[in-house]
Amino acid sequence: MLRQMGFFILTLVVLVAAFVFLENSFSPRFQQCVSQHSQNDSANPAEKFPSGLGAELTAYVQCTGDFIDANDGAITALATAIIAAFTFTLWRATSEQSRLTRTAISDARESNKRELRAYISVVVGGADYQDRETNFKFAGYPILKNNGRTPAYNIKYWSKAEIIPDALIENYQFQITPTQELSQASIGPGEDRILTCIVPEFVNYAEVSDIKIGKGKALWVWGRLHYEDAFGDPHYVNFSQRIRWLSNGQVFGTYGPRFSDSD
Numbered sequence: 001m002l003r004q005m006g007f008f009i010l011t012l013v014v015l016v017a018a019f020v021f022l023e024n025s026f027s028p029r030f031q032q033c034v035s036q037h038s039q040n041d042s043a044n045p046a047e048k049f050p051s052g053l054g055a056e057l058t059a060y061v062q063c064t065g066d067f068i069d070a071n072d073g074a075i076t077a078l079a080t081a082i083i084a085a086f087t088f089t090l091w092r093a094t095s096e097q098s099r100l101t102r103t104a105i106s107d108a109r110e111s112n113k114r115e116l117r118a119y120i121s122v123v124v125g126g127a128d129y130q131d132r133e134t135n136f137k138f139a140g141y142p143i144l145k146n147n148g149r150t151p152a153y154n155i156k157y158w159s160k161a162e163i164i165p166d167a168l169i170e171n172y173q174f175q176i177t178p179t180q181e182l183s184q185a186s187i188g189p190g191e192d193r194i195l196t197c198i199v200p201e202f203v204n205y206a207e208v209s210d211i212k213i214g215k216g217k218a219l220w221v222w223g224r225l226h227y228e229d230a231f232g233d234p235h236y237v238n239f240s241q242r243i244r245w246l247s248n249g250q251v252f253g254t255y256g257p258r259f260s261d262s263d
Helices: 002-026 028-043 052-070 072-116 166-171 205-213
Strands: 120-128 139-146 153-165 192-194 217-228 234-245 251-255
Touching (some): 120 217, 120 234, 139 217, 153 166
Antiparallel strands (some): 153 217, 234 251
């Protein structure tokens, strides 16, 4: 911006000087004034520069002053036009600089929010397999974690569990019915919560072993979660997990790509 100001000030000076020079060079009235002053200066021995270059310089300066006095309106108009153009250009430059500054501040704010906000993820947790003697149904317990640097607020979630055949999973619609909702809850940075997803009905006893190892069908848990970060912005998480049991009894889960995303 300082470079632009210097450029326009120099341009103003050059244009005014060029205007005066051209008018002086091609104006018969100015030439007549110079000639008359030169003759008077030469005829007056008391002048500081009685003849030669001194007389011409004195005449030129005097006539230039007369010319400026006589044409001050035109010179002022020219200067005003140049200053107006400069002011407009300066306003444009200032507006652009202001826009860039606002953009930089906004980008910095958004970057800061992305760095500090809560990031909720849902990972594979524990699970129960069906046991009629203890009245346990198949159930999964995914773990909700806050991996961000600030709390997550106003958490709401809906979850579901079903035994789904592998042949149907490719086109299966992971629908959510809002029957289970956790409201006005918060999760601090690094904290977690355990969700509960229970299959609504018992399955045939003969199917339990195959479901446990994921043979032909498996336990699926899925859900949707909404929350707000510390800056008041809303976010969501969709999750789906296929659960099975290893030979050592450990729970093992994989994530379903068709219903696993977040913002």
